[in-house]
Amino acid sequence: MKKANSQNIILDYLDVENKIKRISLEVIEDNIDQSKLIFFGVSTNGKIIAKKIIDFINKNSKIESQLVGVEIYSDSNKSLAFDKEFKANNLSLVIVSDVSQSARTLQLIISNLILKNPFKIKTAVMVNRDHSLFPVKINFSGLNLSTSVNERVDVEVNKDGQFTVYLN
Numbered sequence: 001m002k003k004a005n006s007q008n009i010i011l012d013y014l015d016v017e018n019k020i021k022r023i024s025l026e027v028i029e030d031n032i033d034q035s036k037l038i039f040f041g042v043s044t045n046g047k048i049i050a051k052k053i054i055d056f057i058n059k060n061s062k063i064e065s066q067l068v069g070v071e072i073y074s075d076s077n078k079s080l081a082f083d084k085e086f087k088a089n090n091l092s093l094v095i096v097s098d099v100s101q102s103a104r105t106l107q108l109i110i111s112n113l114i115l116k117n118p119f120k121i122k123t124a125v126m127v128n129r130d131h132s133l134f135p136v137k138i139n140f141s142g143l144n145l146s147t148s149v150n151e152r153v154d155v156e157v158n159k160d161g162q163f164t165v166y167l168n
Contacts, residue, residue: 010153011143011165016126019142020049023124024056026140027094028063030122034092036064040082040113042105043071045098045155045163049126052161053096070095072105080108088116094140098155098163100125103136110136127153127165 011019031037039054041047047069054065069083095109106123113121124140129147138144145153145167152168 008167009164010145010167011126011163013162013164016142016163016165017052019126020052021056023140023142024053024060027053027122027124028057028061030139031063031092032061034063034119036066036091038066038068038086038088038091038093040068040070040093040095040109042095042097042109045157046070046096048157048161049098049124049163050094050096053094053124070109072108078104078108080112086116088113088118090117090119093118093121094124095121096124098125099127099129099153100136100138100141101129101153103138106136126155126163129153 039050041050047067050067054067057063057065066086068086071081073079093113095106097106100106110121122139123136125138126142128138128141128144130144147153154166154168155163157163
């Protein structure tokens with residue numbers, strides 16, 4: 001990946017933190033009657049964002065939250081693995097990712113989680129590119145960004161867990 005310059009930053013660290021707070025508030029509002037949520041952080045960035053959402057929810061509500069990491073493997077079957085065991089029966093689930101490109105990854109995770117009999121499944125992304133190829137609704141997004149298919153949205157996280165989002 002070529003190094004981005006300051007001219008193509010679309011969200012800096014403070015923007016991202018504000019977006020995470022807003023997403024967190026929306027998740028609380030959507031689950032005000034729930035006692036427990038399970039967040040599924042997609043890959044490294046999704047796990048970091050989910051952890052920040054959970055921290056905010058823990059400080060501002062009484063909803064118990066659990067984080068489960070999800071890794072997607074680029075084999076011919078596009079398989080996935082969860083980093084811990086969980087019980088999702090009749091619980092609200094939130095899948096968290098940094099960018100929704102085609103919604104293929106979200107669809108794969110939803111298809112797996114639906115078998116666990118949840119109460120509901122919602123999605124949260126930092127940037128929604130609006131290029132969905134699959135019937136997945138983004139419920140909570142920090143930024144809806146209409147881009148051409150030739151453009152890329154890159155999310156970088158530094159060693160302090162601070163995100164910057166670039167358009168290339």
